[in-house]
Amino acid sequence: MEYDLDDNIDNASTRELFIGQEFSSRSEFRSFVSNVAIERNFSCSASSMNNSRRIIYTCDQPNCSWRVYARSIGNGNIVKISTLESRHSCFSALTIGRHRLASAAWIKSRIIDIIRDNQSYSAAQIVKDIYREHRVHVTYSKAWRAREMSLAEINVSYVEAYGSLEEYGFRILETNPGSRFFLKTVENNSFQRVYICFKACIDGFLRGCLPVISTDATFLSSKYQGILFIACAHDPNYQLYPIAYAVAEGENNDSWAWF
Numbered sequence: 001m002e003y004d005l006d007d008n009i010d011n012a013s014t015r016e017l018f019i020g021q022e023f024s025s026r027s028e029f030r031s032f033v034s035n036v037a038i039e040r041n042f043s044c045s046a047s048s049m050n051n052s053r054r055i056i057y058t059c060d061q062p063n064c065s066w067r068v069y070a071r072s073i074g075n076g077n078i079v080k081i082s083t084l085e086s087r088h089s090c091f092s093a094l095t096i097g098r099h100r101l102a103s104a105a106w107i108k109s110r111i112i113d114i115i116r117d118n119q120s121y122s123a124a125q126i127v128k129d130i131y132r133e134h135r136v137h138v139t140y141s142k143a144w145r146a147r148e149m150s151l152a153e154i155n156v157s158y159v160e161a162y163g164s165l166e167e168y169g170f171r172i173l174e175t176n177p178g179s180r181f182f183l184k185t186v187e188n189n190s191f192q193r194v195y196i197c198f199k200a201c202i203d204g205f206l207r208g209c210l211p212v213i214s215t216d217a218t219f220l221s222s223k224y225q226g227i228l229f230i231a232c233a234h235d236p237n238y239q240l241y242p243i244a245y246a247v248a249e250g251e252n253n254d255s256w257a258w259f
């Protein structure tokens with residue numbers, strides 16, 4: 001499968017720093033500044049003033065005027081740019097093809113959405129794609145580390161998502177009365193199956209669809225795999241109309257009967 005890195009991240013040509021710009025966290029700000037520096041082929045470094053709520057980046061070339069000041073606002077994690085000098089008074093002296101800011105964390109920010117869809121995205125392919133998109137050479141080991149960091153972050157979010165299923169079901173039944181939600185767990189409260197059918201889908205089927213229900217199942221390719229079951233009907237325009245779906249541990253007589 002072909003991936004275009006810029007399909008996943010905002011368009012590079014629109015990436016600019018400006019006064020008043022806000023970021024949801026310090027790490028998002030750092031990643032953004034790294035992107036700007038890598039694309040414009042200069043190097044910069046961060047420092048904090050005695051007040052740790054401020055981050056300052058300056059160009060690494062001696063006496064260069066380029067700098068950006070950002071500070072935390074409110075009580076949350078939001079960071080806002082307060083001062084910016086976007087012109088350089090230096091001549092960039094970077095070695096073409098290398099960049100100090102092309103760290104594993106920066107690579108992670110470029111690839112994590114691709115890995116979310118394809119966990120077999122390899123370190124070798126990451127090296128090639130980063131060079132193709134940014135003309136920056138990163139080592140295989142750095143690409144590997146970025147891949148591991150992405151997988152760790154994605155898998156933590158999977159665990160949190162499975163852990164929230166009971167609450168999700170409660171909210172569905174509370175806000176969509178008449179819906180059906182069944183969660184089946186095994187020992188240690190581990191996930192086995194979930195079944196979801198919204199009341200609006202039941203009503204739409206009874207009022208507007210042809211009285212035939214089709215069922216099918218397909219394999220899921222994410223970390224925990226499993227099977228997606230779906231029950232569909234046809235609306236009066238002969239378009240597919242979803243009625244209910246379920247996720248189970250595998251396709252067998254027991255899981256089909258349960259669905």
Ligand SMILES: [Zn+2]
Nearest residue numbers: 059064088090
């Ligand atoms: Zn400079």
